Amino acid sequence: MMKFLAMGGYARYVWPCYLLTALVVGLNIRWALRALRSAQAEARRRTASVKAAS
Amino acid sequence: MAWVWFHRFGSPPHFYRLATRLTPWFAWPAALLCAAGLVGGLVLAPPDYQQGDGFRIIYVHAPAAWLSLMVYVVMAASAAVGLIWRMTVAYAVSASCAVIGASFTALALATGMLWGRPMWGTYWEWDPRLTSELLLLFLYLGYLGLRNSIDDIGRADRASAVLAIVGVVNVPIIHYSVVWWNSLHQAPSVMRFGRPTMPAAMLVPLLLMLAGFTAYFVALLLIRSRGELLRRERNARWIADALGARAPGKV
Numbered sequence A: 001m002m003k004f005l006a007m008g009g010y011a012r013y014v015w016p017c018y019l020l021t022a023l024v025v026g027l028n029i030r031w032a033l034r035a036l037r038s039a040q041a042e043a044r045r046r047t048a049s050v051k052a053a054s
Numbered sequence B: 001m002a003w004v005w006f007h008r009f010g011s012p013p014h015f016y017r018l019a020t021r022l023t024p025w026f027a028w029p030a031a032l033l034c035a036a037g038l039v040g041g042l043v044l045a046p047p048d049y050q051q052g053d054g055f056r057i058i059y060v061h062a063p064a065a066w067l068s069l070m071v072y073v074v075m076a077a078s079a080a081v082g083l084i085w086r087m088t089v090a091y092a093v094s095a096s097c098a099v100i101g102a103s104f105t106a107l108a109l110a111t112g113m114l115w116g117r118p119m120w121g122t123y124w125e126w127d128p129r130l131t132s133e134l135l136l137l138f139l140y141l142g143y144l145g146l147r148n149s150i151d152d153i154g155r156a157d158r159a160s161a162v163l164a165i166v167g168v169v170n171v172p173i174i175h176y177s178v179v180w181w182n183s184l185h186q187a188p189s190v191m192r193f194g195r196p197t198m199p200a201a202m203l204v205p206l207l208l209m210l211a212g213f214t215a216y217f218v219a220l221l222l223i224r225s226r227g228e229l230l231r232r233e234r235n236a237r238w239i240a241d242a243l244g245a246r247a248p249g250k251v
Helices: A002-009 A011-053 B003-011 B012-044 B055-087 B088-120 B126-149 B153-167 B170-180 B198-231 B238-244
Strands: none
Touching: A002 A011, A002 B055, A011 B055, A011 B088, A011 B198, A011 B238, B003 B012, B003 B055, B003 B153, B012 B055, B012 B088, B012 B238, B055 B088, B055 B126, B055 B153, B055 B170, B088 B126, B088 B198, B126 B153, B126 B170, B153 B198, B170 B238
16 A cells, blocks of 8 residues: 555655646536536526516 | 537527536546546556656546647637537537636646656756647636626627637647657657557556546536526526426536
């Protein structure tokens, strides 16, 4: 296990790469869902106000 | 026949429903492919004879770099379709690409720097491949900045589409930079004519990661495009149906 984590002496470079990748992958999921939810909330408010006006 | 498909695809309510249905069909395979690729790349693949275990950076660096280019091509192509056929769906897809593309371009640069330090002895060099990839990041940021500076969404779509299309010239420059000029960066080992230059135990995990990242991008694009479509179709009647069909707050 320690041998695996040491990455043949390249741990200093290999693991930050994987960490950064996990971060970018995770953030993109979060940003995409947040953008969709806010657009849906906005659209819902609009359709509700249109209904109320008619 | 092709035109019927094209028109159906270009219909916002149809696209919205299709995108909702298709998302899990890309998201789950993406997770499985990446999990398999990580096990293969980090555990099963043998160390490189020159770079030892340092070469394992390839399993995140190459997919990030691949996405940086592929996302740009999708962004520019859908921008062109939007301009030519005035298709709202195409503009929604194009606008959805920029943040994804910019973040993966930054990731490709960052992982490249972390790989360059032990292998080349430097984090950064003004090398053709590195410089043209940095230019790609600026193109994405320019696209986002231009969009943010224009309030009217229709005008933002058209102006940013022109920028995206002009910038596509940089894509072949990035890809062939390692062939055309002397570069520190290695030449392509997978996307080349003839056979890849890697043994299967190293190559298969890389292909799994590339496929996984691609499927992941499609899933993200489908989610983001739905949001962009809602913002462009504010007054359309289909929106109430599309939103009413699902419980509030659920994606």
